[in-house]
Amino acid sequence: MGAPAWPSHSILWRRPCPRRDVLPHVPDMQKHVPPEGIWRCSPTRLTARLEASKMPSLMRFQTLYEARWILVVLALLAVASALFFPWLLLLVLLLTIYVFWFFRDPTRVAPADPNxxxxxxxxxxxxxxxxxxxxxxxxxxxxxxxxxxxxxxxxxxxxxxxxxxxxxxxxxxxxxxxxxxxxxxxxxxxxxxxxxxxxxxxxxxxxxxxxxxxxxxxxxxxxxxxxxxxxxxxxxxxxxxxxxxxxxxxxxxxxxxxxxxxxxxxx
Missing domain, CATH: 2.70.70 (Glucose Permease (Domain IIA))
Incomplete structure (x- = not known):
């Protein structure tokens, strides 16, 4: 027995490609921008959404913001140490780690007891x-x-x-x-x-x-x-x-x- 012959109308050819002039209507993509809050999100809205997600976290922006000037000073000290006193760089790094640790603010869940x-x-x-x-x-x-x-x-x-x-x-x-x-x-x-x-x-x-x-x-x-x-x-x-x-x-x-x-x- 020889190999079976291909059918005269293969499934690959049963749906011919439509002509360009009869393509189905495709809506204007500019009229279908993803709604606000799905793909695009302002920083404020994103922060609120993260707060509402109840996901456990170790840091909180409002708390870490209180350390902004300390971190700026430590960054300047790190640059100066790298240029002039490399042996101090480790100390600056340890201080920076401590500052982040001090300003940690882990998620907490309050007990439901009303009393x-x-x-x-x-x-x-x-x-x-x-x-x-x-x-x-x-x-x-x-x-x-x-x-x-x-x-x-x-x-x-x-x-x-x-x-x-x-x-x-x-x-x-x-x-x-x-x-x-x-x-x-x-x-x-x-x-x-x-x-x-x-x-x-x-x-x-x-x-x-x-x-x-x-x-x-x-x-x-x-x-x-x-x-x-x-x-x-x-x-x-x-x-x-x-x-x-x-x-x-x-x-x-x-x-x-x-x-x-x-x-x-x-x-």
Whole structure:
């Protein structure tokens, strides 16, 4: 038997190529630009989309932006070291790595418990005292003080959800954040968050190394529990004031994580 003959009308030739004058209508591509937000996206919209994606991250632009001048100085030092003092280049590199590490801001997920009060910062619980809150509420409250070392994340997060009704900076000294007088004498910024459970006061305090308090939020902003409202640079202290009937769940010496650790429960 010989090889089978090819059919007279191969499938390859059953659909002849259409003539140019009868090509189907192709819409004008200029009229079909991809919608905004699919292929094109402004930096602001892109940032918002990344925030909404809930993808875990280690850095956050708003936080890293606070290090801009430090990074500029380190870049200039790196150039000078490479040209004149090559042996210093390793030190500059290590400092740069530390700066990026210091300004890290990992994604945090706040617990859903509506009665939970969260740590407003990473660090170690330095003290838990009953004290007169004399700036806003003028009543006795429980105060949980958190010490932030130079190795902790230094962003501050809302311990409760609510509307910011008070924000005030106070001039002062820069004593060590572990010093007994730092809570009354150091440079500070006081915040008050209001919700249906009451008013909650938070204070940011500088330390001996930390000299700058940053307040990103403003009066009138409504924050969810665990959202950022500011940061303190290079070692500091954060205080959270609680009602006397609140159940404190931490003790002195405990390590806490801002935006996730529950330090107290409201009754």
């Amino acid at each position: 939970a009060v969260l740590a407003a910062a990473d660090g170690t619980v330095a003290d838990i005292v009953e004290i007169e809150e004399s700036e806003i509420l003028h009543v006795r409250q429980k105060r949980v003080g958190i010490f932030l070392s130079v190795f902790d994340v230094h962003t501050n997060r809302a311990p409760v959800e609510g509307k910011i009704i008070y924000k005030k900076a106070h001039a002062g000294l820069c004593l060590d954040a572990r010093h007994a007088d730092c809570t009354t004498k150091n440079r500070a910024m006081t915040w008050a968050f209001e919700n249906e459970r009451g008013i909650f006061v938070v204070r940011q305090l500088t330390g001996m190394i930390a000299r700058r308090i940053v307040g990103w939020s403003k009066v009138g902003d409504e924050l969810k529990k665990g959202e950022h409202f500011g940061m303190i640079r290079f070692g500091s202290r954060t205080e959270v004031y609680l009602p006397l009937d609140a159940e404190v769940l931490v003790k002195v010496g405990d390590r806490v994580t801002g935006g996730t650790s529950v330090i107290a429960r409201l009754r």
